[in-house]
Amino acid sequence: MTKSHTAEQVAQKLFQPVDLGKLQLATRIVMAPMTRAFSPNGVPGSDVAAYYRRRAENGVGLIVTEGTLINHPAATDNVNVPNFHGEAALNGWKKVVEEVHAAGGKIIPQIWHVGMTRKPGTGPHPEAPSIGPSGLNLEGVKEAEPMSIEEIEQVVKAYAQAAADAKRLGFDGVEIHGAHGYLIDQFLWERTNKRTDRYGGSLLARAQFAIEVVEAVRxxxxxxxxxxxxxSQWKSAQYDAKLARTPEELEQLLAPLVQAGVDIFHCSTRRFWEPEFEGSDLNFAGWTKKLTGKPVITVGSIGLNTDFMSLFKEGKGAETTDIDGLLERLDRGEFDLVAVGRALLADPAWAAKIRDNRLDELIPFKPEALQTLV
Structure with missing residues (x-):
């Protein structure tokens, strides 16, 4: 990792307080949401609370939790992914909030439903059918019946209840997972949404479900x-997928979501340095900020020399790398916050080491890091 930026320059860019209106943070570093599945029967324990606290103690301004499940029987295929409903799970999350706040950090839960990526017969409720806008998996193959209007309304209410519980428990906000080919994204994507009612058709119509979720949460x-x-544009195992092929299409998607109540967009890409559209160096987050004027979070292989899926395809880890390009883009105002995933997963003190220029102490990411909560 190079040292072309001094510790003082890094501190000035990444480790100054930032005021985003409804959210004030001590630093611009965000812990990206990463599924860990260390919550037996959906209940996060003291080890989960300690895991998040360690990041807050080491200079992470905002923690976005791993995906947490809204109250629907087909929300996941994994009994160890944490719930965001039920007394036991919510009590566990309350302790997580207390630990992070005691360390001076801010934390928001990511609320989630996997939709048709769930294999039928899996998870805590194997009897429940998987759900999606048209019953299609990410390959476009039909595996279930399309969601009824009643089912859509029930799921929207479940998102709203999870958000209300987040506020009641003392979280600092809430993130709605609308990316990566999960339920909300399945409505947005033309391959998985073939509906002919008001939830399908044009890009704006396909956004209706997301709009209603945001409105209900607000x-x-x-x-x-x-x-x-x-x-995100990309989906799990569909890396070339596009919701919007032009800035104009992206604006069609984003504008009604802003009107519905989104304050901050978390713009997921596999590699933050890649431009989103031809003719501009702006990445996905940069375009989203330009089109909406809202604060944005960038993410995608920050601090590592290769992207997430390449690691697992090749069965390798990733070396740490410089963040000079990231800092230059931050300097230009392309984005407001910087979300770090695997680098922080492997090294809870990653942010503090970057801040203090202890680059030779950074711990490289290896797939084995996924097996424990360090």
């Missing part, structure tokens, strides 16, 4: 509670 939490929405 109603549940009131005007001052921060709402983050995570979006």
């Amino acid at each position: 109603e549940a939490v009131g005007p001052d509670f921060p709402i983050v929405l995570r979006l």
Whole structure:
């Protein structure tokens, strides 16, 4: 890792307080949401609380939790992914919040439903059918019946209830997972949404479900509670997928989501340095900020020399690498916050080491890091 930026320059760019209106953070570093599945029967324990606290103690300004499940029987295929409903799970999350706040950090839960990526017969409720806008998996193959209007309304209410619980428990906001080919994204994507009612057709119509989720969440939490929405063009195992092929199409998607109540967009890419559209160096987050004027979070292989899926395809780890390009883009105002995933997963002190120029102490990411909560 190079040292072309001094510790003082890095501190000035990444480790100064930032005021995003409804959300004030001590640093611009965000812990990206990463599924860990260390919550037996959906209940996060003291080890989960300690895991998040360690990041807050080491200079992470905002923690976005791993995906947590809204109250629907087909929300996951894994009994160890944490719930965001039920007394036991919510009590566990309350302790997580207390630990992070005691360390001086801010934390928001990511609320989630996997939709048709769940294999039928799996998870805590194997009897429940998987659900999606048209019953299609990510390959476009039909595996279930399309969601009924009643089912859509029930799921929207479940998102709203999770957000209300987040506020009640003392979280600092809520992130809605609308990316990576999961339920909300399945409505957004033309391959998985073939509906002919008001939830399907044009890009705006395919966004209707997401709009209603955001509107319901905003109603549940009131005007001052921060709402983050995570979006991506790519899907799990569909890396060339596009919701929007041009800036104009992206604006069609984003504008009604802003109107519905999104405060911050979390813009997921595999490699943050790649431009989103031809003719501009702006990445996905940069375009989203330009089109909406809203604060944005960038993410994608920050601090590592290769992207996430390449690691697992090749069965290798990743070396740490410089963040000079990231700092230059931050300097230009392309994005506001920087989400770090695997580098922080492997090394809870990653942010502090970057801040203090202890680059030779950084711990490289290896797939084995996924097996424990360090």
